[in-house]
Amino acid sequence: MSLPPIVVFDLDGTLAETAPDIMRVLNLILVREGLAALPLERARELVGAGVRVLIERGFKVSGQPLDPATLERLFEEFMEIYAQDTAGSSHLFDGVLGALDALASQGYALAVCTNKPVRHTKLMLDHFGISGRFAAVAGRDSFPYFKPDPRHLTLTIAAAKADPARAVMIGDSRTDIATARAAGIPSICVPFGYTDVPIETLEPDLVIQHFDELVGAVDRVFKSPPRTSLTA
Numbered sequence: 001m002s003l004p005p006i007v008v009f010d011l012d013g014t015l016a017e018t019a020p021d022i023m024r025v026l027n028l029i030l031v032r033e034g035l036a037a038l039p040l041e042r043a044r045e046l047v048g049a050g051v052r053v054l055i056e057r058g059f060k061v062s063g064q065p066l067d068p069a070t071l072e073r074l075f076e077e078f079m080e081i082y083a084q085d086t087a088g089s090s091h092l093f094d095g096v097l098g099a100l101d102a103l104a105s106q107g108y109a110l111a112v113c114t115n116k117p118v119r120h121t122k123l124m125l126d127h128f129g130i131s132g133r134f135a136a137v138a139g140r141d142s143f144p145y146f147k148p149d150p151r152h153l154t155l156t157i158a159a160a161k162a163d164p165a166r167a168v169m170i171g172d173s174r175t176d177i178a179t180a181r182a183a184g185i186p187s188i189c190v191p192f193g194y195t196d197v198p199i200e201t202l203e204p205d206l207v208i209q210h211f212d213e214l215v216g217a218v219d220r221v222f223k224s225p226p227r228t229s230l231t232a
Contacts, residue, residue, distance in 0.1 A: 004109045006135075006162030007218055008153060011114040011121060012047060013172040013193025015096055016128065019043035020089035025082045026058050029074050035062040048173045048194040050115045050140060051078050079117065086120050087127040093192070095211030100133050102215045109162040111136040113153050115175070118142050136160035147175050150183035168205075168221050170214070177204050186221045188214070 012018045019040060026046070027037035038046070038061060046057045055074050059066040066074075100110060111134050114121055118139030125131040136159035138152065145151040157164045169180035172193020180187035186205040191198070200207055206217045 003163035005166035006109040007103055008111045008113050008169050010171040010176050016090050016092050018090040019047055022047055025078055044194050045196045086123045092128055099211040099214040109135045109160050111156050111160040113138050113156040115140045115147050148178040153179050153183045174202050177202050188217050
């Protein structure tokens with residue numbers, strides 16, 4: 001029996017607008033440390049590279065030094081606070097549910113590959129009621145590797161029991177594009193996520209403006225000539 005084609009999604013800034021909750025927890029940490037809270041508008045330059053980098057960037061913006069021991073303490077605090085409410089102010093982007101339904105109806109396996117820890121990822125997907133739609137859910141700590149290491153993506157595809165030669169990555173950032181490119185897998189990006197430069201300048205294979213366009217974009221990708229991909 002042949003393996004199904006697969007569409008792999010990033011989470012933050014791709015499937016869902018999650019910055020309000022991420023920034024809420026970051027600001028709780030900053031205020032506890034005697035620093036000023038940061039506006040939500042700073043999320044694009046802060047979010048997207050994992051919690052430790054988020055905290056480091058928050059302190060850098062605030063002009064405050066941060067030693068490794070303090071970073072680890074604040075990381076653990078962040079993780080516990082965030083687990084208590086991962087998605088109270090977050091929401092799926094318009095059209096996501098319809099796109100997932102349409103892809104599944106056409107025989108595509110679906111998966112999530114995110115640098116958010118898997119515990120928080122699953123809590124968020126449960127909150128949105130979409131956990132059961134994905135054949136695999138991989139977070140930063142699911143494997144010894146995480147994005148932009150291509151093995152994070154290829155191992156996610158393997159966990160979903162799907163075909164790595166018929167895979168596409170859906171993301172919103174340079175990390176997603178770099179991961180897909182290193183794995184020999186095309187990328188489709190949305191422009192409304194967390195990136196510090198216009199996503200078009202990072203040259204993903206395709207950019208869509210709305211999830212209503214995703215099924216057509218995936219079809220275009222899979223009609224492209226065959227390519228060689230890495231295996232996990």
